[in-house]
Amino acid sequence: MEAEIKNTSESCELSFDRPAGDTLLVRLKGSWTIEQKLPSDEEVGRQVEADPAIKQIAFDAGGLSGWDSGLLSFLTKIINQCSAKNISVNQEGLPEGIRKLVQLAFAVPERKGARKEALRESLLSRIGASSIAAGQSSLDTFNFIGEASVVFLKFLVGKAHYQRSDLILTIQQCGVQALPIVSLISVLVGLILAFVGAVQLMMFGAQIFVANLVGIAMVRVMGAVMVGIIMAGRTGAAFAAQIGTMQVNEEIDALQTLGISPMEFLVLPRMLALILMMPLLCVYADLMGVLGGLIVGVGMLDLNITQYLDQTRAALNLSSFFIGLFQAEVFGVLVALAGCLRGMQCGRSASSVGDAATSAVVTSIVCIILATALITVVTNVLGI
Amino acid sequence: MSESETNKEPHITVKDLTMAYGSFVVQHDLNFEVNRSDIFIIMGGSGCGKSTLMRHMVGLKSPAKGQVLYEDVNFWEAGPEQRDLIMKNIGILYQSGALWSSMTLAENIALPLAEYTDLTPGQIREIASLKLALVGLAGFEDYYPSEISGGMCKRAGLARALxxxxxxxFFDEPSAGLDPISASLLDDLILELRESLGSTIVVVTHELASIFAIGNNSVFLDANKKTMTATGDPKKLLEETKDPELRKFLTRGKG
Structure with a gap:
């Protein structure tokens, strides 16, 4: 019996021969490399199935001009097939190099239970699993908030261990270095508010009230919200990435084994820095927003500077100002907590650092908007 | 392996190579040849520039002066296409595996195959499994690098290099961070691969056991003199050298 399957590319050939009663001789010719379109191992399977008398497979690689993983892959599949069908494989006809590789490929048997099985879980069990995960994660969050409060109290009584230089560096990073971006965004927000307001107010000839609109909006809400969102993107993400990277490098473990609490050493200075800097940045953003409004007022609405500033001062009162500051303070705590929490929860791989930074920004922005809504409703109810 | 089997055809040639970071010279005037099917050891004390030399040889860092030739192609003067061709022909095992952490082991191995071959996804998957089996990690296809041990990461890195x-x-400190048994198993694996594939292998190491077990050619970088002081078979170097630094290195400071 002789059969021959020629490959389309002509450069690797597979043919079969039956020299003795129970032996199938597999002839390999040409170059068996992964660049070629290699014949499938099923050809051999078909030969074996066609004749139940075959009990042994032998190889003739006399015409083999080159090989790589392609041939190795072909051979391992044949060997697997044959061992399932109780057919012995005689490798003597193969080049020495590939015999060694085949040996190597089967040297370490697959560890039992190592392979991950693709489990299809039912909808209910998936819902259950994610609810349990959500419950666990909120528990973790509360745990973290609790630890952060304890550390903060420790700081208030002067018992917290942290490096002052670390605190000062963080203050610089999230204070002074944030000024350019805060200036740009706040001036533009002031400009936008003034533009939107001016279009409406000009209809009544009440352009001067642009000053009230911009002043109150910036000082009471927008200044704090804009600074909060900028700091979430800029500083919150940085906190998460820094702490996350430390987690990956086992630096957090190193701190813990030295008896230094990472909450005190890493989280506290970051929290303090934001608590100190957020109100100051907020005041700065308020001023920049008013400046934005002023540019529109003077440039477009023909108001003069003194008139605009007087109107702004008359429109504002201290309680609006303090509400703004209070919000900024709340946002500062939220951004610091979200950033540090996501950093501490970070996994052990590079991609989890990216996830931590993303989730820190998302968490802080959601928290900021929720807190703004809550504070606005509460101040309204209280009539402040 | 007997002398007669050795094919003394230079595969990689380093000529007058000077390596520097800015004005800080790491090593100067390196001249050596790596022959085809050699297991070539780059050895030297910590901080002497072994890994930097490897980075120069594989095309990650350009030399301050001198040439790296692959057969007779000057790597740093070749065009981008020729360089790609050379680099495709180099497999590198990095010190800690350098597996891409967002991909499973099978995906790590599949990436170069998907980029450079016309195989179908099924075939790529088969070859990835095969390479993992070769390094003794059969069944670990769907694991992420963070889920397996350091030694396994290294072996998976080798599977990707293959x-x-x-x-x-190229192997950068293959036995660093491995227990002696795993380290010697890895040495055996390197020998097996050389014998069955006939590849040229360059190993950066300061592990004496490995140096004598697998190396048949080497270069010694002296950290103080900032240049190479010897090249050749490490076993012969140990017998013949008169250089006190090299003798000290090869005898763990006892010679």
Whole structure:
């Protein structure tokens, strides 16, 4: 019996021969490399199935001009097939190099239970699993908030261990270095508010009230919200990435084994820095927003500077100002907590650092908007 | 391996190579040849520039002066296409595996195959499994690098280095961070691969046991003199050298 399957590319050939009663001789010719379109191992399977008398497979690689993983892959599949069908494989006809590789490929048997099985879980069990995960994660969050409060109290009584230089560096990073971006965004927000307001107010000839609109909006809400969102993107993400990277490098473990609490050493200075800097940045953003409004007022609405500033001062009162500051303070705590929490929860791989930074920004922005809504409703109810 | 089997055809030639970071010279005037099917050891004390030399040889860092020739192609003067061709023919095992952490082991090995071959996804998957089996990690296809141990990461890194059946394999500190048994198993694996694939293998190491077990050619970088002081078979170097630094290195400071 002789059969021959020629490959389309002509450069690797597979043919079969039956020299003795129970032996199938597999002839390999040409170059068996992964660049070629290699014949499938099923050809051999078909030969074996066609004749139940075959009990042994032998190889003739006399015409083999080159090989790589392609041939190795072909051979391992044949060997697997044959061992399932109780057919012995005689490798003597193969080049020495590939015999060694085949040996190597089967040297370490697959560890039992190592392979991950693709489990299809039912909808209910998936819902259950994610609810349990959500419950666990909120528990973790509360745990973290609790630890952060304890550390903060420790700081208030002067018992917290942290490096002052670390605190000062963080203050610089999230204070002074944030000024350019805060200036740009706040001036533009002031400009936008003034533009939107001016279009409406000009209809009544009440352009001067642009000053009230911009002043109150910036000082009471927008200044704090804009600074909060900028700091979430800029500083919150940085906190998460820094702490996350430390987690990956086992630096957090190193701190813990030295008896230094990472909450005190890493989280506290970051929290303090934001608590100190957020109100100051907020005041700065308020001023920049008013400046934005002023540019529109003077440039477009023909108001003069003194008139605009007087109107702004008359429109504002201290309680609006303090509400703004209070919000900024709340946002500062939220951004610091979200950033540090996501950093501490970070996994052990590079991609989890990216996830931590993303989730820190998302968490802080959601928290900021929720807190703004809550504070606005509460101040309204209280009539402040 | 007997002398007669050795094919003394230079595969990689380093000529007058000077390596520097800015004005800080790491090593100067390096001249040596790596022959085809050698297991070539780059050895030297910590901080002498072994890994930097490897980075120069594989095309990650350009030399301050001198040439790296692959057969007779000057790597740093070759065009981008020729460089790609050379680099495709090099497999590198990085110190800690350098597996891409967002991909499973099978995906790590599949990436070079998907980029450079026309195989179908099924075939790529088969070859990835095969390469993992070769390094003794059968069944670990769907694991992420963070889920397996450091030694396994290293072996998986080797499987990725083997993905494209390269002619030249570079190993950066293969036994660092491995227990003695795993380290010697890895040495055996390197020998097996050289014998069955006939690849040229360059190993950066300061592990004496490995140096004598697998190396048949080497270069010694002296950290103080900032240049190479010897090249050749490490076993012969140990017998013949008169250089006190090299003698000290090869005898763990006892010679």
């Amino acid at each position: 993905a494209l059946d390269p002619d030249i394999l």
